[in-house]
Amino acid sequence: MQKRNRSRIIYLVASILALLVLALAVIYPRARQQWMTPLGPGLQLPTYTPAIESISPTVAAAALTPTGSSAAASVVPTSTTPPLTPTPQPLCGGPPVMVVLGIGADADDYDYGLADVIRIARIDFTIPKVSVLSIPRDLWVQIPDINTKYDITAGKLNQAYFYGGPGMGYYTGPGAGAGLLARTLDLNFGMRVDHYGAVNMNTFVKIIDALGGIDVYLEKPVDGRSEDPSTIDLGFFPVGQHHFSGEEALRFSRVRKLYNDFTRQDNQTLVLCALRKKITEPATLIKLPKIIAAFQNAVLTDLTPEQLTQLACLAPQLTRQNILFTRLPDELFSPGRVLDPRRDRTTFVLEADYDQIQTYVKSFLSGEWPTEPKEPTCP
Numbered sequence: 001m002q003k004r005n006r007s008r009i010i011y012l013v014a015s016i017l018a019l020l021v022l023a024l025a026v027i028y029p030r031a032r033q034q035w036m037t038p039l040g041p042g043l044q045l046p047t048y049t050p051a052i053e054s055i056s057p058t059v060a061a062a063a064l065t066p067t068g069s070s071a072a073a074s075v076v077p078t079s080t081t082p083p084l085t086p087t088p089q090p091l092c093g094g095p096p097v098m099v100v101l102g103i104g105a106d107a108d109d110y111d112y113g114l115a116d117v118i119r120i121a122r123i124d125f126t127i128p129k130v131s132v133l134s135i136p137r138d139l140w141v142q143i144p145d146i147n148t149k150y151d152i153t154a155g156k157l158n159q160a161y162f163y164g165g166p167g168m169g170y171y172t173g174p175g176a177g178a179g180l181l182a183r184t185l186d187l188n189f190g191m192r193v194d195h196y197g198a199v200n201m202n203t204f205v206k207i208i209d210a211l212g213g214i215d216v217y218l219e220k221p222v223d224g225r226s227e228d229p230s231t232i233d234l235g236f237f238p239v240g241q242h243h244f245s246g247e248e249a250l251r252f253s254r255v256r257k258l259y260n261d262f263t264r265q266d267n268q269t270l271v272l273c274a275l276r277k278k279i280t281e282p283a284t285l286i287k288l289p290k291i292i293a294a295f296q297n298a299v300l301t302d303l304t305p306e307q308l309t310q311l312a313c314l315a316p317q318l319t320r321q322n323i324l325f326t327r328l329p330d331e332l333f334s335p336g337r338v339l340d341p342r343r344d345r346t347t348f349v350l351e352a353d354y355d356q357i358q359t360y361v362k363s364f365l366s367g368e369w370p371t372e373p374k375e376p377t378c379p
Contacts, residue, residue: 036304036305036306037304037305038301038302038303038304039301039302039303039304039305039308040300040301040302041174041175041176041179041302042174042175042302043174043175043178043179043182043193043194043195043196043302044173044174044175044179045182045183045186045192045193087126088126089126090125090126091125091126091128091313091314091317092125092309092310092311092313092314092317093306093310093313094123094125094307094310094311094313094314095125096124096125096126097122097123097124097125097126097367098122098123098125098194098195098307099120099121099122099123099192099193099194099195099365100120100121100123100193100194100195100196100197100303101118101119101120101178101181101182101185101193101195101196101197102117102118102119102120102121102132102196102197102198102199103115103117103118103119103161103177103178103181103196103197103198103199104116104117104118104119104198104199104200104204104253104268105161105177105198105199105200105201106201107200107201108200108201108202109200110165110166110176110177110198110200110300111165111166111167112162112165112167112168113161113162113165113177113200114137114158114159114161114162115137115157115158115160115161115162115177115181116137116158116254117137117253117268118134118135118136118137118157118158118181119132119133119134119135119272120132120133120135120185120191120193120364121133122364122365122367123311123314124367125310125314127322128314128317128318128322129318129322129323129324129367130318130322130323130324131324131326131364131367131370132269132272132323132324132325132326133326133327133328133361133364134265134268134269134325134326134327134328135157135185135189135191135328136157136261136262136265136327136328136333136350137156137157137158137261138156138157138158138261138348138349138350139156139157139188139349139350139352140154140155140156140157140338140349140350140351141154141155141156141157141160141184141187141188142154142184142187142188143155143159143160143163143180143184144180144183144184144187145171145173145180145183146163146170146171146180147170147171147172150170151341152170152342155340155342156347156349157181157184157185157188160177160180160181160183160184161177161178161180161181161198162177163177163180164176164177164178164179164180164181165177175196175302177198178196178198178300178302181196182196188354189354189357189358189361190358190361190362190365191361191365192365195301195302195303195307196300196301196302197299197300197301197303198299198300198301199299199300201250202298203295203298203299204246204249204250205245205246205247205249205250206246206295206298207246207291207295207299208244208245208246208249208275209245209246210291210295211275211278211279211284211291212278212284213243213244213245213246213249214243214244214249214271214274214275214277214278215241215242215243215244215274215277215278216241216242216244216249216252216270216271216274217240217241217242218237218238218239218240218242218270219239220239221236221237221238221239222236222237222252222255222267223236223237223255223258224236224237224251224252224254224255224257224258226257231257232254234251234252234254234255234257235248235251235252237252237255244271244274249271252267252271253267253268253271255267261350262327262330265327269325272325273323273325276315276323279315280315280316285316288312289312292308292312324370324372326369326370328352328357328360329360332352332353332356332357333350333351333352334350334351334352335348335349335350335351336348336349336350336351337349
């Protein structure tokens with residue numbers, strides 16, 4: 001009797017294990033594929049790698065030494081080569097560095113809208129460290145890859161996202177509006193990004209409300225009031241502590257009329273800092289997976305669920321000193337006007353020496369700049 005019961009138990013356990021193995025064989029590949037699949041259309045930026053980078057430094061140096069030179073045999077003296085220092089492993093299973101284009105669109109959907117917020121985040125998973133660079137939306141730039149029948153080759157930087165939107169039909173390349181904006185940044189400034197995330201106004205409001213609002217302290221009043229019926233009255237924000245709902249945070253982030261776009265960028269930085277602080281609170285971290293899942297289809301991004309989890313894992317490990325918000329120096333820019341052929345009238349633009357911008361961009365991408373945050377930064 002005992003032998004029969006033991007045989008039944010062994011048979012039952014073996015059957016369960018067989019079913020588990022079969023389920024894993026079928027489900028795991030599918031689950032893993034979904035885990036590593038981008039949530040939105042990819043950028044698919046064209047690759048360019050200088051030929052000299054495809055060979056080792058020793059071979060490259062030897063190739064630059066004249067044939068027959070006595071120096072050719074001593075390009076890298078083995079006797080003085082310093083020992084290799086172990087490279088720290090990236091945290092959270094992420095890559096060493098990830099560069100993400102952040103876009104705030106002034107529309108209620110992703111088919112249309114201008115990129116009124118353009119931020120580049122360089123995320124270092126090794127240190128760890130996050131540097132965020134604001135790019136002015138009013139720079140006049142060359143815009144590539146638009147269908148030639150529309151005769152659009154230039155415009156404001158924020159228009160690149162608009163022209164690439166699916167609702168316009170001007171651009172049919174990868175990544176839609178984010179893809180065209182990424183190509184425009186690369187063409188004009190050498191700003192090469194890995195991924196993007198775009199948030200429209202409705203989603204921005206809902207995300208902040210889902211988090212229970214954010215807390216912002218203002219050292220100066222911010223006046224967004226207007227008596228002009230053609231201009232949105234964004235309200236007045238006095239000095240002191242504020243608890244912003246999503247709608248209030250959106251209004252505060254859009255104030256520009258009495259100031260300039262650089263002031264608006266600084267106000268948006270205050271909102272981003274408050275948002276970061278809210279997300280890393282223990283009570284929020286517990287709810288974060290559900291919040292991410294709830295907005296998975298409301299935020300447009302080519303990040304995968306795996307990469308989003310890596311970023312969520314990294315957030316609480318960042319110190320205040322290693323979150324740097326910066327922007328290009330004000331002295332690089334001067335106001336100007338150009339003829340916008342699409343609108344057949346002149347429009348306001350920021351004029352600048354693009355070579356200098358490219359120098360700053362190169363330093364930013366390499367992690368050499370900024371070394372100190374430009375005010376305001378996260379408190």
